[in-house]
Amino acid sequence: MLTKVHMEALSPTMEEGQVVKWLKGEGEPVSEGDILAEIETDKAVMELVARGTGLLKVVLLAEGGTAPVGEVIAVIAEANDDVSAFQAGKQAGRSDITQTMEAAASGPTETLETMDAEAADQTIDDPGTDRGTASEGERVKASPLARKLAAKSGLELRGISGTGPAGRIVKKDIERALSSTQRVASGAITGQEFSAEEYEDIPLTQMRKTIARRLSESIGPVPHFFLTISVDMSKWGEARSKINKMIEPEGVKISYNDIIIKATAAALKLHPECNAHWMQDSIRRFKGVHIGVATAVEDGLITPVIRNAQSMSLREIHDEVRSLADKAKAKTLKHEEYTGGTFSISNLGMFGIKEFTAVINPPESAILAVGAIESNQLMLTMSCDHRVIDGAVGARFLQTLKEMLEEPATSFI
Amino acid sequence: MAEITYRDALNQALAEEMERDDSVFLLGEEVAEYDGAYKVSKGLLERFGDKRVVDTPISELGFTGLGVGAAMVGLRPVVEFMTFNFSLLALDQVINSAAKMGSMSGGQVTAPMVLRGPSGAALQLGAQHSQACEAWYLHTPGLKVVTPGTPADAKGLLKTAIRDNDPVVVMESELLYNFKGEVPEGEEFLIPLGVADLKREGGDVSIITHGQMIHVAIKAAKELEKKGIEADVLDLRSLRPLDVEAILESVSKTNRAVCLEEGWSYGGVGSQVTSVLMEEAFDDLDAPVLRVTQADVPMPYNKKLEAWSKPSVGRLVEACEKVCYV
Numbered sequence A: 001m002l003t004k005v006h007m008e009a010l011s012p013t014m015e016e017g018q019v020v021k022w023l024k025g026e027g028e029p030v031s032e033g034d035i036l037a038e039i040e041t042d043k044a045v046m047e048l049v050a051r052g053t054g055l056l057k058v059v060l061l062a063e064g065g066t067a068p069v070g071e072v073i074a075v076i077a078e079a080n081d082d083v084s085a086f087q088a089g090k091q092a093g094r095s096d097i098t099q100t101m102e103a104a105a106s107g108p109t110e111t112l113e114t115m116d117a118e119a120a121d122q123t124i125d126d127p128g129t130d131r132g133t134a135s136e137g138e139r140v141k142a143s144p145l146a147r148k149l150a151a152k153s154g155l156e157l158r159g160i161s162g163t164g165p166a167g168r169i170v171k172k173d174i175e176r177a178l179s180s181t182q183r184v185a186s187g188a189i190t191g192q193e194f195s196a197e198e199y200e201d202i203p204l205t206q207m208r209k210t211i212a213r214r215l216s217e218s219i220g221p222v223p224h225f226f227l228t229i230s231v232d233m234s235k236w237g238e239a240r241s242k243i244n245k246m247i248e249p250e251g252v253k254i255s256y257n258d259i260i261i262k263a264t265a266a267a268l269k270l271h272p273e274c275n276a277h278w279m280q281d282s283i284r285r286f287k288g289v290h291i292g293v294a295t296a297v298e299d300g301l302i303t304p305v306i307r308n309a310q311s312m313s314l315r316e317i318h319d320e321v322r323s324l325a326d327k328a329k330a331k332t333l334k335h336e337e338y339t340g341g342t343f344s345i346s347n348l349g350m351f352g353i354k355e356f357t358a359v360i361n362p363p364e365s366a367i368l369a370v371g372a373i374e375s376n377q378l379m380l381t382m383s384c385d386h387r388v389i390d391g392a393v394g395a396r397f398l399q400t401l402k403e404m405l406e407e408p409a410t411s412f413i
Numbered sequence B: 001m002a003e004i005t006y007r008d009a010l011n012q013a014l015a016e017e018m019e020r021d022d023s024v025f026l027l028g029e030e031v032a033e034y035d036g037a038y039k040v041s042k043g044l045l046e047r048f049g050d051k052r053v054v055d056t057p058i059s060e061l062g063f064t065g066l067g068v069g070a071a072m073v074g075l076r077p078v079v080e081f082m083t084f085n086f087s088l089l090a091l092d093q094v095i096n097s098a099a100k101m102g103s104m105s106g107g108q109v110t111a112p113m114v115l116r117g118p119s120g121a122a123l124q125l126g127a128q129h130s131q132a133c134e135a136w137y138l139h140t141p142g143l144k145v146v147t148p149g150t151p152a153d154a155k156g157l158l159k160t161a162i163r164d165n166d167p168v169v170v171m172e173s174e175l176l177y178n179f180k181g182e183v184p185e186g187e188e189f190l191i192p193l194g195v196a197d198l199k200r201e202g203g204d205v206s207i208i209t210h211g212q213m214i215h216v217a218i219k220a221a222k223e224l225e226k227k228g229i230e231a232d233v234l235d236l237r238s239l240r241p242l243d244v245e246a247i248l249e250s251v252s253k254t255n256r257a258v259c260l261e262e263g264w265s266y267g268g269v270g271s272q273v274t275s276v277l278m279e280e281a282f283d284d285l286d287a288p289v290l291r292v293t294q295a296d297v298p299m300p301y302n303k304k305l306e307a308w309s310k311p312s313v314g315r316l317v318e319a320c321e322k323v324c325y326v
Helices: A084-089 A094-104 A110-121 A144-152 A171-186 A206-219 A234-246 A256-270 A314-329 A391-406 A408-412 B006-020 B044-048 B060-072 B084-098 B134-138 B151-163 B213-226 B244-254 B269-280 B303-309 B313-323
Strands: A003-006 A016-022 A035-040 A045-049 A054-059 A066-068 A072-077 A224-232 A276-278 A283-285 A291-293 A295-297 A300-302 A343-347 A366-370 A377-385 B002-005 B024-028 B053-055 B076-080 B114-118 B144-146 B168-172 B180-183 B197-200 B205-209 B231-235 B238-240 B257-264 B290-294
Touching: A016 A206, A054 A084, A144 A171, A206 A300, A224 A391, A234 A256, A234 A391, A234 A408, A256 A291, A256 A314, A256 A343, A256 A366, A256 A391, A256 A408, A291 A314, A295 A314, A377 A391, A391 A408, B002 B006, B006 B024, B006 B044, B006 B151, B006 B180, B024 B060, B044 B053, B060 B076, B060 B084, B084 B114, B084 B134, B114 B151, B134 B144, B134 B238, B134 B257, B134 B269, B144 B151, B151 B168, B151 B180, B197 B213, B205 B213, B205 B244, B205 B313, B213 B231, B213 B257, B213 B313, B231 B244, B244 B257, B244 B269, B257 B269, B257 B313, B269 B290, B290 B313
Parallel strands: A291 A343, A343 A366, B024 B053, B024 B076, B076 B114, B114 B168, B144 B168, B205 B231, B205 B257, B257 B290
Antiparallel strands: A003 A072, A016 A035, A016 A066, A035 A045, A054 A072, A224 A377, A276 A283, A295 A300, A366 A377, B002 B180, B144 B238, B197 B231
């Protein structure tokens, strides 16, 4: 029995994935449920599980390689199954793999095999060559439509990367090339003004792509406004020292960030209108306060969520933040651990940033930007989605938050 | 509009045209006393008498020749083949006589006649009785070929075929005789030959098909819709003359085409459509035109093999995804 291993959608927004590591080598036996590979999605590194039992006979996508969701990246088969067709697919373009799959998956009788060969004949044959741009002297493969579009817009086909079978340049490749040309043309600085030694091009990681997409989705359609308030943290400063002294033997230290999460959750409980999602055709207010804590990781940021923060003790909040931050750094956060936030906090105080504004993480409707505490003064800036929160509503929430941060006992209502 | 079966739509077309024009008459095996093998001619003997509804011996070449002769001297015969599988016996009369008469006589003698009956596979009737015969006739200049896939098209096309001054082959489908659909009333409900019909509108891929395969195409289009691909389903209705304009209009919008037919791929309807696209829509194509057809084997009797060798929704969906590069 042949089982095709597909690039699976390991996060709800994943469109393509990168093989970080194969945990099974070619030829190794695998059982259904075994972890085959680690896949970097747009959010985290996830495990790809075997859907069949046999030998991992063919690995089509090498470590570091990227494939769109749904593409066949390996084959699990019995020892005596003929997988030569797939082996050929290794060097071939995407459609050839699928095509040879069909031929190889034909039934046991001679008649069926003949028919399958015929069925394959009814589809196109593509010579198996690498995808990518055509090199000098080689014929550029492009669909007639792509050629017409390129000619119309004065675009050179050579140099455009084809995504069709056998690297064929198709309509969407031209459209992509055109939109990037327009971007360069409209930008103030073009790449040509610098020599290669003057800069380094950093390839985009899956996470960077997602951040870009998500944030431009946000700042574009979300009408932001900003409210800034100054808070006197002197009383919490004293309280924090006392608390930390009490738990010192355990080696735990409550941070100002933990305190701000605690107070924010309590304040949101009193102002549920700020604990809401914009749903396009309605506003969804939440009973629980689920606070996303923006966390910097090596190549980006992620926002793990402290669930039901309104009913957690300071210590519980501290432990949860620590545990999620560790997972974030190790890229092992589960999907439910970084989604479903109702309000976010971004803290750049540790970098000495006095105050700043943060970008809302939709569909949440607010984010609190936390600056550094200098002489007990803390600057908080809340970004609000005006579709959900009006100026006065946001201001009242910040007033409550200020009181709670200035009078520690009030955070415990 | 009344909802009636494909069978009744054909019956209405015959009755209305026989009523309208005395020169129209029906002949074939069991069309009179038995009301036709598939009951398409039900009640016609009683209504029009045995001079106009004529039972023939089991001799396709003979009664088709009789039809050609009658057409040459001014009548408008409708020749029923019990199935088009049996029409192969009469090919000489159709191709060498009916199709060529007008051209060979410089227009002095024509053969205005209809050759009709079910074509294509039903279920487990074996290799000799499960053939889609379009390609046999399509090849020949002088013949017109139509393949109605709905009751309304069956009525409108058969009426137009009877009134046409050339021999017209009307290919029905055994599996569609009980299929119901809305059919416009009125004697003048006619569908011109050579005009395709967009049965479903989408923008991503053109499924070009005809006859009973339009129903496979519509099912596949619904599957594709779930995957975010919107398909045009273009029902050619008439294979000769072919509505080239409609084909080009659809493909210039979608840039991709999949031809679906019940018959074999080799020299089939899809071959013709593909060559039209190569000749006239080359610069509009973003992917090679694919075909989904019956497997290139005589139809197996074995139920599973039969189902396998017929074009299916799954295979069509796959081909559409392939031309859309997904």
